[in-house]
Amino acid sequence: MSDQTSQASPARPLTIQTPDNKTIGPNFRTIALIIASAMFMEQLDATVLATALPTMARDFGVNPPAMSLALTSYLLSLAIFIPASGKIADRFGSRTVFSAAIAVFVAGSILCAQAPDLRFLVLARIIQGLGGAMMMPVGRLVLMRSVARKDLVSAMSWLLVPALVGPILGPPVGGLIVTYFDWRWIFYINVPIGCIGFILVRRFIEEVKGVSDGPFDFLGLFLSGISLGSLLFGFEMASRPGEGQLAGLLVIVGVIFGMGYLAHARRHPSPILDFSLMRVSSFSTSVIAGSLTRITQGAQPFLLPLMLQLGFGFSAARAGGIVVATALGSMMMKAVAPKILRRFGFRASLIVNGLIATFGYALCAAFRPDWPLPLIFSVLLCCGFFMSFQFTAYNTVAYDEIGRERMSSATSFYTTFQQLMLSLGICVGALALSGSMLVRSHATPELGDFSAAFLVVTAISLTATIWNLRFSQSAGADISGHTKMVKAPGE
Missing domain, CATH: 1.20.1250.20 (MFS general substrate transporter like domains)
Known part of the structure; x- marks a missing residue:
């Protein structure tokens, strides 16, 4: 595959010519x-x-x-x-x-x-x-x-x-x-x-184009479309009462066609989803660790508003006013992420911040109506901050070792799994909630059921720490500007 070639279109981006001709x-x-x-x-x-x-x-x-x-x-x-x-x-x-x-x-x-x-x-x-x-x-x-x-x-x-x-x-x-x-x-x-x-x-x-080294993969598009569509529908329907059988059937169909796609992709010179990207260390580690973490992120917008409305008795408007704290926290993060990564690097930041972000969402399991609202708001603000930082780091370090000629394939691959895992997060959250209701014999979810669901989804994202440990010390160093200090012997 050849390198990308920049091709300027007639409408060039706006530029300014300075006095020193820059x-x-x-x-x-x-x-x-x-x-x-x-x-x-x-x-x-x-x-x-x-x-x-x-x-x-x-x-x-x-x-x-x-x-x-x-x-x-x-x-x-x-x-x-x-x-x-x-x-x-x-x-x-x-x-x-x-x-x-x-x-x-x-x-x-x-x-x-x-x-x-x-x-x-x-x-x-x-x-x-x-x-x-x-x-x-x-x-x-x-x-x-x-x-x-x-x-x-x-x-x-x-x-x-x-x-x-x-x-x-x-x-x-x-x-x-x-x-x-x-x-x-x-x-x-x-x-x-x-x-x-x-x-x-x-x-x-x-305008920037890339040059492909093979024909368009129409069969791969067909196989991946059925596989991903069935999996997404299956995950989505699993969150609805009475749809478990159909959801299970769709997931099975998705897995079968997914296996068919993998067999096809090994033979095609330019597959629509290039799984050979998973041989790239920083990319594969980011995909796996990020996927585990996104299960929690996908479940949170589903579980939290329901808990505030059904468990606390809040109106939808009042619950929305509290949940917006996570959005505010994510916006606060953007100013400090570059400084943290420059100081500590991707590996250390992902390990430590990942634990903090996961335990922050786990703390939501302890929310009760007698908690002061400013305290709940503050916890959610911190959750949004730390989880947003985690995804900023994942989404950036994933492309550290990806060559320019494979960038388009990598973004398609990464986004596909991102969407799939967010949908799976809703499914896992709904199944955990339903499972707790079944064990405790409740017809409608109670606070204890929401607590159990939060603990389940955060336990899954906690396993991302195993993969975060696999990042090299120098992962993304030229992106973050972080340089590891090594002391000479005798110092």
Whole structure:
């Protein structure tokens, strides 16, 4: 595979010529915030919809459970197209694909807002999912290609904020829209954000293409799409009462087609998901450790609001006001992450911070109604801070040893497993909650059941420490600027 080749399009990114003839391009924060805005639009949309489903079901004249198709159709689109995103970006250019993804997502949003019935909405959500599937990995690829390695940690910390803020803000924003406006505004709010993002991408982001060394893997796309779609649906349905049998069947189908894909990928010169990347030490360790940690991160937005509403008796608005603390904590992190990594390096930071972040979420199991609200808010603020730092480090060090020619394949691979593990987190949290209810013979979840679920998901992420220990002392040293001090003998 040959190296990437930068190809400038007619609309060059905005640059400034200084008196000493130096060209200054857009600041890395500008690039990161442009990409983050698009991702925030997607993350917010993915979670805000769940709040509006009962109202939408009434307008469409269907039973509320049938509205789950609006969620699963989007997941299907993600599962099919995320693996192909890197190859498509290589062929047409990362800026072109990213801006097109925003346009498709906005067009799908408009169609969703105009939907007269559930069937139309499902088709519109598939279109919207196509745009979302391209936005997640290609946005990260744009960042990796546009930002110098020394600025990568800072840029990644800005990029991570929408991934953590969106799921937290989604439910309260959805509740406000459904209560005071029409549910269609859930989709219309994407239009101005998307239009501004499209213009800024075309203005500030430079076009970069990669050269593939083989034909497009259509069979791999088919096999991976069925496998990932079945797994995502299976994990999602396992969180619903009475759907365990169908969920188990979908997971089995996903595993079978996944095995078929692995056999196919060994023979294809350019597979749609390149598992040979797992031979790269820093990448494979980040994928595995990050996947274990994301189970906790995926379960938290599911468990915490439920606990505050069902266990504490809070309203949805009041619960949302408390849960927003994790979003605030994640935003506070972006300013200090580069300094911590420069001082301690990736390995030590991931080990220590991973333990702190995990125990912070485990502390949520001890929350009770008699706790002072400022104390609960403070704990969640710290949880958001430490967990956001952990993912910033994982998302950055993963690409330490990845060559430029494999960057697009790596971003597709990493994003695919990121999405899969977040969905699995919801499943694990729901199963742990249901299991505790079954053992304690409860028809509805009580505080003790939520405590057990939090302890289960945090116990899983605690095992990531084993993998964090496998990072080398010098992992990501040129990215973080950390240099290990070695004392000479006799000092």
